[in-house]
Amino acid sequence: MVHAVTACAEVLSAMGTSFAMTRNGGPLEPLLASSPGAAELDELQFTVGEGPSVDAIANGAPVLEADLAAPGAGRRWPAFSSAGSERGTHGAFAFPVGVGAAKVGVLTIYRQQAGLLEPDQVRDGLIFADAVLVLALDERHGMNADLDEVIEAAFTARRAEVHQAAGWVAAQHGIHVTDALARLRAHAYTSGLPLHQVAADVMAGRLRLEFDRDNPSPTGTFDPKDEGPRDANMEQEDE
């Protein structure tokens, strides 16, 4: 994943790029950055609790700020914008990493120069965010997709049945939709079936994913904050 974040910085001629994680849309935690400057700005946003990345995750939409020194940015993020521009960073562009309610974090691009990204660069940012999503989901289950697979996954990620199946599995097992999506992907990966086929099988009742051998029928209690450690003893039977 660090390669994707570094490549993103290079492609978008940025001072630095960072990826901060959220657990199911909760507070962001800086995870990795392509440069110390980007890491510092990420830390700063999460310390003061404001900034483009914070807004991007809250709104579920990209936040594109051409100049942190401009009055608009000053009004929106009084503490962060002045700190950012004092450090010589002007452009800040935050792309949510996630699909629907499955939010894993935010990819932020910091640039020294002021000015908006070109349309092609916005597209590149979105594509990197898609790639980081796939990498972040798969990392939970120790999968290391190669670049072709990441690109393929990013293209097919929007198929409706995949997301219906993620919602279905989330309700069935009382887990968050992020984890349901990661587990669908893990099943597809280990079984060698295309993701949409796994999704169709789940929705048709032909496939029931079992996640926890110690507790094969998880109870219906639903607390998104409560799960996660279960990832560690992820099912093996798919192999």
Place this chain on the structure above:
Amino acid sequence: MSVSDRRVREVFIELSDTLVDEFDIIEFLERLAERCSELLGVSACGILLADHHGVLNLVAASTEGARLVELVQLQNLEGPCLEVFSTGRPVQRADLRAAGTPWPRFTQAALATGFLSVQAVPMRLRDSVLGAVNLFGEDVGPLDDETITLAQALADAATIGIVHQRALAHHEIVTEQLQTALNSRILIEQAKGFLSHSLGRSVDESFAIMRSYARSNNRRLTDVATDIVEGRITLTA
């Protein structure tokens, strides 16, 4: 034309009302798809939007049949909307049974669903095409010019819905708005799957239940979908 000018006016007023308060992009597009069918005298309507990969995605469909045919179109990468998206011009096929269809798999799926004719108009913003509106008829025959013009006006209304409240000067903002619309659609699909499991109903019944809950509680559809997926509300069938 099959409907009165008065009804056309009412629909545009209704659509512009949705743009003002508590706007919800998916509810807006779903409603637009339904109104398209009604005003244009067609059986069903689907709305497709391009993502940042340049790939079309289904964002709204007035009937389950239309939804299935759209998915066939997207999965096989052939059909009227893909053509409209690449050329930027409307496409019409007045009789799908006629020989020489340019889209054999799409045509087969459409006929199997009971559609005999199809039209598609572009969703344009200046020089770029954001997506397409697909119209399906259970009767054979072309739409007249006046109806096509109205179809284009409704497609333009869909475009305005997507880019609304934002300065249209920046293309990157359009990309952002498209992203929001597509992401909202995914959220709805997740909530449909979630509800479908918890209520033991089909995904389409679940969607209907979710929409009627949002309407009767005067809430945005995407907010309701978020609450469902996050386990904050429990709907009953």
